[in-house]
Amino acid sequence: MKRFFILLVLLLLTPSVLMGSVAASTCIDCHSTVTPEIVEDFKSGAMGDNVDCSACHGTTHSSITTVDKAKMPTHETCGACHATQDAQYMDGKHSLAWTAMSAMPTTADQPKELIEGQKGCGGCHKIGAKDETGWDDYHYGITGCDSCHTRHSFSEAEARRPEACMTCHQGFDHAQWEMYSTSKHGSIYLTEGDDWDWGAPISNAKASYTAPTCQMCHMNNGDHDVITSWGFLGVRVEEPNEEWADDRVTVLKSYGVLDADGNPTARFDLIGPAKLARTTIAEWNAPREEMIAVCGDCHSEKFARISLEEGDQMLREADRIYAESVEIVAALHRDGILPEPDYIDELPSYPYPDVLRFYDQSHTIEEDLWVMWMKYRMRCFQSAFHANADQEQWYGWGPLKETAVAIKSEDRSLRAEAELAEAVVAEGMTGTAETKANTAESPGFGAVFSFTSILALFVLLRRKE
Numbered sequence: 001m002k003r004f005f006i007l008l009v010l011l012l013l014t015p016s017v018l019m020g021s022v023a024a025s026t027c028i029d030c031h032s033t034v035t036p037e038i039v040e041d042f043k044s045g046a047m048g049d050n051v052d053c054s055a056c057h058g059t060t061h062s063s064i065t066t067v068d069k070a071k072m073p074t075h076e077t078c079g080a081c082h083a084t085q086d087a088q089y090m091d092g093k094h095s096l097a098w099t100a101m102s103a104m105p106t107t108a109d110q111p112k113e114l115i116e117g118q119k120g121c122g123g124c125h126k127i128g129a130k131d132e133t134g135w136d137d138y139h140y141g142i143t144g145c146d147s148c149h150t151r152h153s154f155s156e157a158e159a160r161r162p163e164a165c166m167t168c169h170q171g172f173d174h175a176q177w178e179m180y181s182t183s184k185h186g187s188i189y190l191t192e193g194d195d196w197d198w199g200a201p202i203s204n205a206k207a208s209y210t211a212p213t214c215q216m217c218h219m220n221n222g223d224h225d226v227i228t229s230w231g232f233l234g235v236r237v238e239e240p241n242e243e244w245a246d247d248r249v250t251v252l253k254s255y256g257v258l259d260a261d262g263n264p265t266a267r268f269d270l271i272g273p274a275k276l277a278r279t280t281i282a283e284w285n286a287p288r289e290e291m292i293a294v295c296g297d298c299h300s301e302k303f304a305r306i307s308l309e310e311g312d313q314m315l316r317e318a319d320r321i322y323a324e325s326v327e328i329v330a331a332l333h334r335d336g337i338l339p340e341p342d343y344i345d346e347l348p349s350y351p352y353p354d355v356l357r358f359y360d361q362s363h364t365i366e367e368d369l370w371v372m373w374m375k376y377r378m379r380c381f382q383s384a385f386h387a388n389a390d391q392e393q394w395y396g397w398g399p400l401k402e403t404a405v406a407i408k409s410e411d412r413s414l415r416a417e418a419e420l421a422e423a424v425v426a427e428g429m430t431g432t433a434e435t436k437a438n439t440a441e442s443p444g445f446g447a448v449f450s451f452t453s454i455l456a457l458f459v460l461l462r463r464k465e
């Protein structure tokens, strides 16, 4: 009814629509009534004066009867006028976000609302590059570029503030916002940031910033090519430290990148193209040295280098404990103590579990391992790099060790149960004739005998531990 009314008013107000003509201002004229806030936002921005709605939405919709034909821009639409930023974005990791999400083993099994509907994974990973294929399926969220300077003001000043990153870089597995905002850097931003000049480019503003922002460290000089040395997965392919290299092999098995014998799987081939990890030390060093140069604006080089090396060391320590837990779970599968999962054909490294399946695991011990990896291991190194002692100690390292203990005791219980079950089967076999004879005399005796022998066995097994 409301629609019909709007339609009627518009028909009366805009005769040009009846004639089907599309002038540059037609969109704005009509939309000043239909979506006034959008027009206002747009006019407040730098593009408001000289760019028309049709530059991004095309001219296929120009009347109320053709609303379904309005196009949504891709990053390439923006790239037509902003080639530099588009090329940088394509070189960095944000452009790969949609691909990386789609490549996860159980993404297709999640409700569509969480992916194309953007209520979960898709809501953050929409920052990745997409083309128009399949656009009808997800309809919105196609652009990517509007993740930091949001439509329709597309403000640079908004994008320069660390809050622009907060919607995605928060929470369970990548709490960079929490880490930053409660670090010394963040506390200075929160107390003094309102006086900083957000209209100036990041490079110029350096002189007036008294503490770094996400953008200053990760988009230095306005470079849209975001990438770090360790990345999210916290691995590199070349490893000079031999002991760490051994643990890394186990970590990569739990990612399904190396099979149980340590040979590359099909997933290994994704590492390069999806930039999942830096393959050589030289490739790993490049973003690290850039970062040290940024710290160098305010700290001594030695201070910065030592601080980041401590971050590397925390990852190394976390890997030691995580790898040990991975091997425990793999051994439970290898020894047939955990039942074969019904998705065994999808596991590239069986008997190793696949943590990239996230929460879609088959047993609580695997769920524990996944949380240990995705929440605690991440925090161990992410908080070290973002100078947050609380997150490091009490949300990373502490719970990591706690989970390692839980996994060990689960392992002991599962093995004890298995031995017990085996013993009962054996007992059942040898005990059959005897039990039959007993039953003839006194019906209750057989049951009592089995019960006490199970109890005795259980006590025995516990003592053995």
Ligand code: HEC
Pocket (backbone or CB within 6 Å): 010, 014, 017, 022, 026, 027, 028, 030, 031, 034, 053, 054, 057, 058, 059, 060, 061, 062, 063, 064, 067, 068, 070, 071
């Ligand atoms: C005669 C009025 C009129 C004109 C002219 C007009 N639009 Fe619209 N447009 C509408 C109405 C009505 C809607 C639907 C609004 C709603 O659903 O509340 C709409 C919706 C849209 C949408 C959203 C579509 C979606 O899928 O959500 C976009 C984008 C859009 N218009 C862009 C344009 C552009 C670009 C032009 C100029 C080429 C234009 N419009 C011209 C009336 C108009």
Ligand code: HEC
Pocket (backbone or CB within 6 Å): 027, 028, 031, 035, 038, 039, 042, 047, 051, 052, 053, 054, 055, 056, 057, 072, 073, 139, 140, 141, 142, 143, 146, 151, 152
């Ligand atoms: C610089 C590019 C650009 C220009 C110019 C532009 N838009 Fe948009 N518009 C976008 C982007 C990006 C989206 C979000 C697309 C998505 O979600 O896939 C969008 C979405 C929309 C939507 C649907 C979503 C919503 O929030 O309702 C409407 C309506 C719309 N634009 C109207 C307009 C109007 C009217 C104008 C002119 C005043 C305009 N746009 C100019 C980029 C632009």
Ligand code: HEC
Pocket (backbone or CB within 6 Å): 045, 046, 047, 050, 051, 055, 056, 073, 077, 078, 079, 080, 081, 082, 143, 145, 146, 149, 154, 155, 156, 157
């Ligand atoms: C038709 C060409 C054109 C298209 C398409 C276009 N822009 Fe722009 N954009 C401009 C012009 C012109 C300016 C203002 C002049 C300048 O400062 O370069 C501008 C300025 C900007 C700014 C700086 C805003 C500020 O606060 O100073 C941002 C950010 C921006 N555009 C983002 C986008 C995004 C994102 C898209 C795609 C959704 C897009 N543009 C599509 C032409 C375009």
Ligand code: HEC
Pocket (backbone or CB within 6 Å): 100, 101, 104, 107, 120, 121, 122, 123, 124, 125, 167, 168, 169, 170, 171, 173, 174, 231, 232, 233, 274, 275, 276, 358
């Ligand atoms: C709250 C926003 C958000 C949600 C929801 C989200 N992600 Fe992410 N995801 C991110 C961010 C941010 C990163 C990068 C974090 C980092 O590097 O520390 C990331 C990283 C990843 C990576 C690693 C990419 C790489 O190259 O290292 C994968 C894979 C991934 N996400 C898949 C998913 C899947 C699948 C889901 C849903 C089950 C999901 N994400 C849900 C924000 C999100």
Ligand code: HEC
Pocket (backbone or CB within 6 Å): 162, 165, 166, 169, 174, 176, 177, 180, 181, 185, 212, 213, 214, 215, 217, 218, 228, 229, 230, 231, 232, 288, 291, 308, 381, 382, 383, 385, 386
């Ligand atoms: C003082 C500089 C600095 C600031 C401020 C900063 N970071 Fe970082 N960030 C780093 C360093 C250093 C690394 C680790 C780089 C490496 O792998 O060697 C890192 C790593 C990352 C990573 C990769 C995963 C990880 O956490 O190790 C993401 C994603 C990230 N930062 C996002 C953010 C966001 C979002 C903000 C703001 C809320 C932010 N950073 C603030 C310096 C900074």
Ligand code: HEC
Pocket (backbone or CB within 6 Å): 075, 078, 079, 082, 085, 086, 089, 094, 127, 144, 145, 146, 147, 148, 149, 156, 159, 160, 200, 201, 202, 203, 215, 219, 221, 222, 223, 224
């Ligand atoms: C991760 C956040 C983020 C994303 C995603 C992003 N931008 Fe930006 N953009 C920024 C920041 C921050 C600045 C301010 C840079 C500075 O101060 O030097 C900026 C500035 C710009 C400017 C103004 C440059 C100038 O010199 O005035 C344009 C144009 C622009 N972005 C276009 C785009 C386009 C096109 C895309 C998609 C291909 C995009 N941005 C995606 C954060 C982002």
Ligand code: HEC
Pocket (backbone or CB within 6 Å): 093, 094, 096, 097, 098, 100, 101, 123, 124, 125, 126, 127, 147, 148, 159, 164, 165, 166, 167, 168, 169, 214, 215, 218, 219, 226, 227, 228, 229, 230, 231, 232
């Ligand atoms: C709409 C959600 C979203 C926003 C907003 C966002 N990011 Fe991201 N970011 C992601 C996702 C998703 C990834 C993982 C991409 C991948 O590799 O698949 C990512 C990856 C990164 C990485 C690369 C980490 C690595 O693997 O090396 C850095 C650094 C980063 N973001 C910094 C920022 C900064 C700084 C901002 C704000 C200026 C920002 N992001 C805003 C979603 C977002």
Ligand code: HEC
Pocket (backbone or CB within 6 Å): 184, 185, 188, 209, 210, 211, 212, 217, 291, 292, 294, 295, 296, 297, 298, 299, 304, 307, 308, 387
């Ligand atoms: C724009 C200036 C600026 C940049 C760039 C910067 N910092 Fe800081 N940093 C500060 C200030 C100011 C403090 C607070 C000093 C204090 O605690 O007295 C601080 C504090 C710290 C602290 C807390 C320890 C301490 O001395 O209180 C660490 C750790 C740290 N920075 C590491 C880094 C690293 C690593 C980088 C680069 C990745 C970096 N910072 C980049 C300004 C900066």
